[in-house]
Amino acid sequence: MTAAGYVTDVTYVPGFYPQMSPVAMRYVAALNGVMPPRMAEGFRFLELGCGLGRCLTTLAAAHPRGEFVGVDLNPEHTAAVARDIAAGELGNARVITSDFGHVPADLGTFDFLALHGVYSWVAPSVREEILALARERLAPGGLLLVSYNAMPGWAHLQPIRGMLRQYAALRQGDSAQRVRDAVAYLVFMREKQAKYFEDNPRAAAYIDALLQQDPRYLVHEYMNEHWTSFYFAEVAGAFGQEGLSFVGSLPVFTNFWDLCVRPEFQELFRTTTNRLVTEAHKDFCANTAFRWDIYSKSPRLMRDPGERLREVDDLHYLVARPGVTLPYQANLGVVTSTVQGPLYQSLLGILGGRSRRLSEIVAAEELRGTPPVDIVRAVDAGVAMGLFDITAAAIGEVPTDLADAVSIAHPFNRAVLESDALGGRALALASVLSGTGHSVGDLDAAILHELTARGRAGLAARVAKRLEASGRTIQQNGQPVNDEAKRGQLVEEACQAFIATSLPELARLGIVTA
Ligand SMILES: C[S@@+](CC[C@H](N)C(=O)[O-])C[C@H]1O[C@@H](n2cnc3c(N)ncnc32)[C@H](O)[C@@H]1O
Structure with a gap:
């Protein structure tokens, strides 16, 4: 097994991305006149580079009829995924510790193949392995989702990435320590008015965004040996060579050029149907920095709108x-x-x-x-x-008469709340009805956890106690609130707002049951 220049000394951050849902992929295919794989009788979903696996496990919980397989070379990542699979009682998911060049020969083929945060960050030889897997493992009519850093939106940030890596290489410690030092060095360069920042104000402003990021994210974004931002045509060309055709992209509005391009630029789009040309112009007009593209193997085109219906x-x-x-x-x-x-x-x-x-x-x-x-x-x-x-399925009215006692239906959602409430980041809860994950802030997650574990009586006081024990601050107008009475009042308000608006929505989605 080889990492081929990809960092392995620091684990990544957990994250759920709704773009990975087979429901979203199928919709984009249908929207673009391509017949998507069917799901009712079951389907197979392969995620390459699943990291800590929150997409894989959340989607497995949301699709009991699907079979989900994740591959990642970092054993710490796959051990965490395996723990989540066990805790969430996900009999339809498994994770394999392997590089893309050595996946088991008997893995079979898949209706969906997805890779997020991988293609731009790996060595050219690893991209070849990914392309081989796309050719061999995607079933005819199957859909592949690939995300990548795109040109021209990344152009002004290339030098920042170069400087981060060069400075980090001079420092000691693990990748997280070295990337922290490198960001501090860029702050210093900006303060001292390095000409690059003077000439490129957007790059200078971007340093503030770097300062907000989790160092583990920065490590995986910037510390890898290989890092390439692609033009759409380069990616379409690479997958095209393996027999895959471009279908469309996410978010959904990117499939409508009049929603991406100001009216003064739209003439070209009215007269040109070549997707390689229009996507390039669209990315230029919108200065696209990141793309989520969907490809199909041997796509079956739908003849008319009636066929979609x-x-x-x-x-x-x-x-x-x-x-x-x-x-x-x-x-x-x-x-x-x-x-x-x-x-x-x-x-x-x-x-x-x-x-x-x-x-x-x-x-x-x-x-x-x-x-x-x-x-x-x-x-x-x-x-x-x-x-x-x-x-993915029918969703009913928002319930108006939720009982006092509510519970969390799926063991996966229970396990996520148990482990991640007040973890400092939003978490995603799986809904079988929507077929995707739903983001809940970490404070709301703590409220939901307390509510389902011990009911409504004394809810705010219990949440406040948990907050205090965890050391998480409560903010108002961007400032931490230190006054205890004020904090208690804000927690009370947060509990009431959650019960009035978020809880009924979660019940509607079948995540919470009465
Ligand atoms: C930036 S992370 C993205 C993780 C996940 N898809 C997400 O979005 O949260 C890239 C992942 O790809 C894995 N990876 C990189 N090169 C790989 C290779 N050659 N074979 C298997 N996994 C690889 C890394 O270990 C890492 O978990």
């Missing part, structure tokens, strides 16, 4: 945030878009209570007379702008 009708749609009104504005990077008009007003009504399938939306009485193709386009644009969510 017939064949991919297992996805459900619902209003993403309760209480949304029109006109609704979304700022999507460089373009601010507005949703309004009677069609959207009807859709808000139809999808505001419970979720519906596309065929149900098209057949809704309120939309009689509107061509299905217009309805589907409006739903897709609404998803792109964050107005509607896509879910």
